[in-house]
Amino acid sequence: MQIMEGSAEDYAHVTQTGFFYTIKRNGKxxxxxxxxRWSDFAGNGLGYNQWFPLSFNGSKPYFNSLSSWNLDEKTGDWTVGTDNNYVKNGSFEADRNKIPSNFKPxxxxxxxxxxxxxxGNKISTTDANSPQLNYFNTENDRKEVIGEKSLNITDKVDFTRVITQQISSSPYVILEDGIYTLTARIKNSKGFNELKIYANTGDVDYKFNIETENSSWTSIQIPNIxxxxxxITIGFFADGMANAFCLVDDVTLVKK
Structure with missing residues (x-):
């Protein structure tokens, strides 16, 4: 058994392998x-199937983690959907345990x-003072956001933290030049000197400052990126006092 290239960043789009289907058209x-996906464990309904097109470098398969794609049934050709979300593990469901985790792996x-x-406290799989990087959503949380987990930004001591994801073209899916919108759902306490979501495209920085407490889940966005x-690099920056917290879920980057 091997880990298929393209699947490691989000645990095959939060699925376990079911089966493969081959479409034969025009000699291709x-x-x-x-x-x-066993979504009943996440408290949001029964399990369901997720479908993805594979690409091949010779006989070596590549997993295309897409939230939206189109299939031409006549030719068998596929294309990326115009509303595809390019963020990997944007709902933070791919990590099955509390992270950091001392369980194998x-x-x-x-x-x-x-x-x-x-x-702040350093990340450690063995130190009890290590911050927990994901939060287990409550039943009420799951009525507002997707799944059972979210990003957890907090510490027992004063802290400054940066969480980032670099998004780029894969060998088979191009991150096209154009205008994009970055969105997220957040819930946060008071006690931050600075708290923001941001995007960096190499020569330009975009940001949205979260300046007030949000006691219930709130949508934020940065348009026109x-x-x-x-x-592109997307991320969150937090400079907070001890026990201040910010939860983040359902992060998307979609082309306008």
Whole structure:
């Protein structure tokens, strides 16, 4: 058994392998992956199937993690949907355990995301003072956001933290130049000197400052982000006092 390239950043789009279906058209073959997601464990309904087109470099398969794509049934060709979300693990469901986790496989970081501790307790799989990077949503939370987990930004001491994801073109899916919108759902306390969501396209910074407490889930967005050269960095910056918290869920980056 091997981990298919393209699947590691979000646990095959939060699925376990079900089966594969091959579409044969005009002397070509298009292989479709079907994975099943046990969403009843997440408290938001029964399980359901997720379908994804595979690409191949010779005989080596590549998993295309897409939230939206189109299939031409006559030719077997597929294209990326205009409303595809390019963020990996944007609902933070791919991590099955509390992260950092000392269970096999030992894991310090959330899949698809990098957390940098500038000030505060360091990330550790063995230290009880380590911050927990994901939050387990309550039943009421799950009525507002997707799934059972969200990003957890907090610490027992004063802290400064950056959480980022670099998004770029894959060998088979191009992050096209154009105008994009970055959105997220947040719930946060008071006690932050600075709290923001941001995007960086190399030469331009975009940001949305979260300046007030949001005791219930609230949608925020940064519109009109100009993506160039097939790459962008998105992230969150938090400078907070001890026990201040911000939960983040359902992060999307969609082309306008």
């Amino acid at each position: 073959e298009t292989v479709i992956y079907c994975g099943d 030992i894991q310090e970081q959330l899949l698809g995301w990098k957390t940098e501790i500038i000030k 100009a993506v160039k050269n097939g790459k």
